[in-house]
Amino acid sequence: MKNTIEQLVIIGSGPAGYTAAIYAGRAQLQPIVFEGFAAGGLPGGQLMTTTEVENYPGFAEGIQGPQLMKEMRQQAIRWGAKLVTDDVVKVDFSHRPFSIATDDLEVKTQAVIICTGATARRLHIPGEDKFWNNGISACAICDGTNPLFKDVEIAVVGGGDSAAEEALYLTKYASKVHLLVRSDRLRASKIMQQRVLNHAKIQVHWQALPIEANGDDVLQSVKIQSQAAGTITELKVGGLFYAIGHTPNTQLFQDSLDLDDKGYIKTIGKSTATNIAGVWAAGDVQDHIYRQAITAAGTGCMAALEAERWLAEIH
Template identity: 50%
Template sequence: MNQEIEEVKVLIIGSGPAGYTAAIYAARAGLKPVLYTGGQPGGQLTITNDVENYPGYPDGVMGPQMMDDFRRQAERFETDVRYGMVTSVDFSQRPHKIVVDDQKVILADTVIISTGASAKWLGLESETRLNGKGVSACAVCDGFFFRGQDVAIVGAGDTACEEASYLSNICNKVYMLVRRDEMRASQIMQKRVMLNPKVEILWNTETVEILGEDEVKGVKIKNNQTGAISDLAVTGFFVAIGHEPNTSIFKDFLDMDESGYIKTIPGSTRTNVEGVFACGDAQDHIYRQAVTAAGTGCMAALDAERYLAELELV
């Protein structure tokens, strides 16, 4: 069967704040970008309710509405937004070869990767059902909604400690649920939460279930040493057990860190492959905010435009 082949100047893979911002800049530069949304058009923000910390939305905005605004702005400048999943890539030669849905072949002069990262979850039914209704994977994003309340956070690494400390500045009480009798976090981060009077660490503690029908009412926990089961009365439940970048299809070509985040040349979005740029949470394991993702999306489009200009392709 003959595969359909199309040539493009700029191909954007992914459709969160980074991808759509890259599209806006590339389109306004006359580069006629093609953007494939991936399996979750709009990215993680489509499962986020209220977004109150993105500039320009003084009254806040629902995550799906915000991503729809981004998409419409990109399309206004004639970005070709397409629904489809990139299933394989070949960055070994130029133009770069990208296969969509195992069928269509794109030959791209430049590629902007904005595939994001996915939060790791515990796998509980109640966790899925109450996501956005008291369950969150981002304390910086959602902690404000629980000011003055009692909350729980599960995790034992530096991120969990950072988020527990952040929540302690907003919330009345923070229960930190740690599965073992020790943490993976650095000593300085462990000390910070252990000395924090508003953080109570529950060692050897597993989450059995999150309680509540339409909003979080508490969490059922189990002590791994004694087997005792008890309930904690909390109104917020934060999962901080890590994120997984959506970058596996690029591993044969791009340099990554041990967790799979794409390495970029400092001060740019350039990767180790010429003409391939990475932005957003696919390369950022530190900030992971919509506004920082959008910023790197802008950078990627500008980097791609300069690269094309150097090759005299624009």
């Protein structure tokens, strides 16, 4: 790879990256995919931290997120994608061929599709660093089965679909789940709201925010501040899970691509094209509205088709 100029490099994995790889592979582009790392040291993006995926077409009974990513990954390999499970640390889009580099490898390429996704946000409260992976986590599917959380009370922070899903998932292991919602309502979809509010093991705390984590070697309690009353109470929990949104993984591209005020990559019109010819962006790295597996896969498809046509035109 060091001595040749590749046709296409895909940075990132997940539904967008793997779908782009499948389409590019079928188009005989032999894409190189820098998968990066997801939670637990595995490629695959955010779906590696998702439990039951019920709304991805083709799976009437649903499918586990990691299993869906495994299937997509294998399909990409089948069509000739070359996977590199490493993080890209530097890009140079100033001239073609573009340069993509990890700590150990540099690749020259005519075209790039960016699918780096987004990262779960943290609260950075006192005690968070001490108890990270010892009671505090941003991934219920990764850590929920830990014996640490078996038959103990657990708290989940957030009010959207991710928070609702994590709360419901954790009821399988915890004796009780406290859902801490910053506002006075849930932002989750109606069906997820119903499941949460009707679940006997979930207690919703409105206008509540954790401000401090405490314990000895592992998390034992969390101080909660009432946004309305301003009072502080202590909640005895053995686990605290964050589900409070994401930050787009665009640090690599701040000096070369146009980003919006939230840090997402701007794409042109109805395409996935960026402000640099030969560079496209797909999935959650450019989408802060829908943020679904199916839309990520759709934009991955779009980016691969656009790259294929563009490469045909310049040759």
